[in-house]
Amino acid sequence: MSNFSYRAMNPRGHTVRGRMDAANLDDLELRLGRLGLDLLHANPVRQISWQRQHRINRRELINFCFHLEQFLRAGVPILESLADLRDSLHRARFRQVIGDIVEAIEGGLGLSQALQRHPDVFNGVFCSLVRAGEHTGRLPEVLAALTDTLKRDDELAAYARRIAIYxxxxxxxxxxxxxxxxxxxxxxxxxxxxxxxxxxxxxxxxxxxxxxxxxxxxxxxxxxxxxxxxxxxxxxxxxxxxxxxxxxxxxxxxxxxxxxxxxxxxxxxxxxxxxxxxxxxxxxxxxxxxxxxxxxxxxxxxxxxxxxxxxxxxxxxxxxxxxxxxxxxxxxxxxxxxxxxxxxxxxxxxxxxxxxxxxxxxxxxxxxxxxxxxxxxxxxxxxxxxxxxxxxxxxxxxxx
Known part of the structure; x- marks a missing residue:
């Protein structure tokens, strides 16, 4: 897959710029359409080896787990839950990740299998817990526990920063x-x-x-x-x-x-x-x-x-x-x-x-x-x- 720099229009008529991985321009237009965007112009981006993408931080994962848990507890199907969550995100990188997960689930994969396609975002522990929640039918409870754990990790990281700042x-x-x-x-x-x-x-x-x-x-x-x-x-x-x-x-x-x-x-x-x-x-x-x-x-x-x-x-x-x-x-x-x-x-x-x-x-x-x-x-x-x-x-x- 190639990385494209695109210019698109959202439903409100505003121009949106960003980057997305796609097989070709037709695939890019299809992916943007699933995000509710109309492609205006796109160019392939030449990747530089030392260039790093925006990293998904812990706060974004906390919001992901919390919102997905709330949707599932309310009885919303997982595909609709992920689609609603995708449309509410502001960061293009995470929105692209959620869009790829939606496509993978539509292709027949389970949630944990779709998450494993993005090891830089969802580590092995995260995927193992989601898989256990799928097998036991307790996915909302697992997501709630993940939310609490990520919050605790965030507090521990804050403690470590507090030691180093002074x-x-x-x-x-x-x-x-x-x-x-x-x-x-x-x-x-x-x-x-x-x-x-x-x-x-x-x-x-x-x-x-x-x-x-x-x-x-x-x-x-x-x-x-x-x-x-x-x-x-x-x-x-x-x-x-x-x-x-x-x-x-x-x-x-x-x-x-x-x-x-x-x-x-x-x-x-x-x-x-x-x-x-x-x-x-x-x-x-x-x-x-x-x-x-x-x-x-x-x-x-x-x-x-x-x-x-x-x-x-x-x-x-x-x-x-x-x-x-x-x-x-x-x-x-x-x-x-x-x-x-x-x-x-x-x-x-x-x-x-x-x-x-x-x-x-x-x-x-x-x-x-x-x-x-x-x-x-x-x-x-x-x-x-x-x-x-x-x-x-x-x-x-x-x-x-």
């Missing part, structure tokens, strides 16, 4: 202040100190040398940093063993590593509990959730858990051997297995991690802010000391 702002302020001081202020002071012909303290000499390096080789430092980051990213994406060691090191970081592990495990336990409650077996649930943890070290741990279960170990025993969960969680799982209420135990595990994540982030924020304030104050004090000491000596000699 340090990033402080680091930017520190870098800007140091850059201005080293490039503009310190060179002028260095000329003043040189004209005075006075011996300088070691702190001042170091500051002047650092300023000279930044002025002469600052561009090289910036280019080297960017090149280093790009090379590191390429190495991590092409060397699985290196990626495994890097992800394991991230989990061992003080404070940040612990919070990162809890955020990942909170997301995993929520998905795991929902999949098990939807009728998916433990092995299939673990295998489906391996791709959502986002950390190769934890993914390897989950693979070991799955191997232990296939060898005959109980769920709680498998997690205890791999040491992914703390003892309290493994005890909760063991109680759930012994009482036959594993779904309740998994829901309790998910609640435990959700609460633990919130508490850990609150503690981390409480420790990060004063730490960064002290660091910023220490840097400014060191610079002021290196500058004011020789200035004080010059003023003292002038008085004498």
């Amino acid at each position: 340090p990033a702002i402080v680091a930017l302020v520190i870098s800007a202040a140091l850059g201005v001081a080293l490039i503009h202020v310190v060179p002028e002071l260095a000329r003043l100190f040189q004209s005075a012909g006075q011996a300088l303290p070691w702190q001042t000499r170091i500051l002047i040398a650092l300023s000279g390096f930044v002025v002469d080789y600052g561009w090289l430092l910036v280019l080297g940093s960017v090149a280093g980051l790009l090379l590191a990213r390429h190495a991590l994406s092409t060397h699985p063993a290196l990626r495994l060691r890097f992800d394991a090191a991230l989990l061992r970081l003080p404070l940040l590593g612990t919070v990162r592990r809890k955020i990942i495990m909170a997301r995993f336990t929520g998905l795991f509990a929902m999949m098990y409650a939807s009728g998916i077996t433990v092995i299939d649930a673990i295998q489906s959730a391996e791709d959502v943890v986002g950390n190769t070290a934890l993914r390897q741990g989950l693979q070991q858990v799955g191997h232990e279960i296939t060898q005959g170990s109980k769920l709680s025993e498998a997690f205890r051997k791999v040491e992914l969960f703390p003892p309290l969680v493994t005890r909760m799982l063991r109680v759930g297995e012994s009482t036959g209420a594993l779904d309740t135990a998994l829901a309790n595990v998910s609640y435990f991690y959700d609460r633990d994540v919130r508490e850990a982030i609150e503690k981390l924020q409480a420790s990060i802010e004063p730490t960064l304030t002290v660091v910023l104050g220490g840097l400014l004090l060191a610079i002021m000391g290196a500058v004011m000491m020789p200035v004080y000596d010059i003023i003292t000699q002038m008085k004498l």
Whole structure:
């Protein structure tokens, strides 16, 4: 299929521009007609390898699940539900995806099979849950659970951003202040100190040398940093063993590593509990959730858990051997297995991690802010000391 850039007219008579994949111009006109658009003009677009399409974000998936659940609960057939949802979307990329799903279902595929045609939008866990809902006749309940899970994932992502925003702002302020001081202020002071012909303290000499390096080789430092980051990213994406060691090191970081592990495990336990409650077996649930943890070290741990279960170990025993969960969680799982209420135990595990994540982030924020304030104050004090000491000596000699 080719990608076409088109200009069309909607039912209100307004011109609409966008892009869509189609086999040819006739197929493009047919697809646009199903969206309620009349094709005016179209040209094939030459794809560039590095050009990325608009990515469907989590909020759009939440709206998709919520609206589809509401339509199905109201008794609206799934094709009409998807068509109504497609016509209400404003983003052309997602509207195109829903249109393709409608066509696939009209061609005889089930909803989960149609969703699998778009793995960049609907991951394996999403499709597995929808398939389980189709088989059990509980698709609206599954969609409601997916909506809640996506909302929880969105909250966890917001927590992670909250941790990063404040340090990033402080680091930017520190870098800007140091850059201005080293490039503009310190060179002028260095000329003043040189004209005075006075011996300088070691702190001042170091500051002047650092300023000279930044002025002469600052561009090289910036280019080297960017090149280093790009090379590191390429190495991590092409060397699985290196990626495994890097992800394991991230989990061992003080404070940040612990919070990162809890955020990942909170997301995993929520998905795991929902999949098990939807009728998916433990092995299939673990295998489906391996791709959502986002950390190769934890993914390897989950693979070991799955191997232990296939060898005959109980769920709680498998997690205890791999040491992914703390003892309290493994005890909760063991109680759930012994009482036959594993779904309740998994829901309790998910609640435990959700609460633990919130508490850990609150503690981390409480420790990060004063730490960064002290660091910023220490840097400014060191610079002021290196500058004011020789200035004080010059003023003292002038008085004498």
